[in-house]
Amino acid sequence: MGMELGKYKTCVSARSTDKEILKKAQDGGIVTSLFVYALENGIIDGAIVSGQGDRPWKARPYIATTKEELLAARGTKYNISPQISWLKEATRSYGFDKLGIVGVCCQMQALRKAQLYPVGMRDVPDKVALAIGIFCMENFPYKSIQQLVEDHAGQKMQAVKKMEIGKGKFWVTTERGNTIALPLKITHKYEQPGCHVCLDYVSNLGDISTGSVGSPDGWSTVFVRTKKGEETWNKAVGAGLFETKPIEQVKPGLELVTKLANEKITKNKKHIEERATFGVNKGLRNPYI
Ligand code: FAD
Ligand code: SF4
Numbered sequence: 001m002g003m004e005l006g007k008y009k010t011c012v013s014a015r016s017t018d019k020e021i022l023k024k025a026q027d028g029g030i031v032t033s034l035f036v037y038a039l040e041n042g043i044i045d046g047a048i049v050s051g052q053g054d055r056p057w058k059a060r061p062y063i064a065t066t067k068e069e070l071l072a073a074r075g076t077k078y079n080i081s082p083q084i085s086w087l088k089e090a091t092r093s094y095g096f097d098k099l100g101i102v103g104v105c106c107q108m109q110a111l112r113k114a115q116l117y118p119v120g121m122r123d124v125p126d127k128v129a130l131a132i133g134i135f136c137m138e139n140f141p142y143k144s145i146q147q148l149v150e151d152h153a154g155q156k157m158q159a160v161k162k163m164e165i166g167k168g169k170f171w172v173t174t175e176r177g178n179t180i181a182l183p184l185k186i187t188h189k190y191e192q193p194g195c196h197v198c199l200d201y202v203s204n205l206g207d208i209s210t211g212s213v214g215s216p217d218g219w220s221t222v223f224v225r226t227k228k229g230e231e232t233w234n235k236a237v238g239a240g241l242f243e244t245k246p247i248e249q250v251k252p253g254l255e256l257v258t259k260l261a262n263e264k265i266t267k268n269k270k271h272i273e274e275r276a277t278f279g280v281n282k283g284l285r286n287p288y289i
Helices: 019-024 030-040 067-071 083-091 105-116 142-152 184-188 193-197 227-238 254-277
Strands: 010-016 046-052 059-064 099-104 128-134 160-166 169-174 179-183 208-211 220-224 242-246
Touching (some): 010 019, 010 030, 010 227, 030 046, 030 099, 030 128, 046 067, 046 083, 083 099, 083 105, 099 105, 105 128, 142 169, 142 184, 169 184, 179 184, 208 227, 220 227
Parallel strands (some): 046 099, 099 128, 128 208
Antiparallel strands (some): 010 242, 046 059, 160 169, 169 179, 208 220
16 A cells, blocks of 8 residues: 555445435535434534535535535535634634544645644644545635636636536536536646645545545545544445445445656656755745754
8 A cells, every 4th residue: 555545444435325415416415424423323512514615615614513504515616725724713712622624635634734743733633533524636826716617717707516626627517417527737736736736545544534535426435543433434334325336346446546646746746846946935845854
């Protein structure tokens, strides 16, 4: 096992057995089903999720304390959602002892940093009961996603039913059933610049991490990484929440996940070196070496 997939105990392909959740889930409904299970079984008091903000498809982090609020966050919003901004609030104002949180790889890193060095985060370290990391190749500012949908795909934001990156394209599907596929060559220019120095693809620091890559359409690839993650995952599978298949038995499987992780790491390492050459981002080098 190389380091590009992080440490994990098990990896499977899975899909929720809850038809209602699947209706609007991005992939196999792993995130929402796990949080609903965790909430209903006292594993978490609530979870920091990302729902819709004040504009169509604008990501907005909030604390969900009911099944309805968890379901309202289904689906991927391809723009920055400041999940960590609620971390302190969740333990203080909400008084949660058992917090759930979902976020992309860099947010899992920020979460673990807050737990390890809790400067200004005194109440946080031991209160995170379930951190679900999602795979992430890149993210976009809201304005970029608006330009991609409106200018390049020619659709109104409020008419969009789903956005998806997969099979080398950025897919926009409308409520009326139109599908527009933009080549990633177009989307690259719009990416958040910070993503070009990011070296994690599969949320190495989640208790559980999940994404679509590696599994068939409608299914998810799931890495169970920590003891906490394993306990919750095993209970949820035991309770019939997920159909699972060994990852070795699905196509394209871990080979593709590994390939994409390596591509991201190689490409972004090059960016880091380039930036260092130009004297920007010196902070990314360890000053103690
Ligand atoms: P659902 O049950 O549909 O729940 C989705 C959860 O994601 C919700 O709880 C919601 O709170 C959360 N969420 C939605 N938008 C955001 C956001 N912007 N930031 C933080 N949390 C959010 N998967 C891949 O396989 N390859 C990729 O390259 C890849 N890139 C991604 C890039 C971004 C910016 C994001 C947000 C996701 C990416 N994913 C990628 C993950 C994938 O799109 C799904 O989010 C993941 O498979 C979970 O699907 P699900 O059906 O289990 O989740
Ligand atoms: Fe964060 Fe990395 Fe995804 Fe950018 S590519 S949003 S830095 S995890």
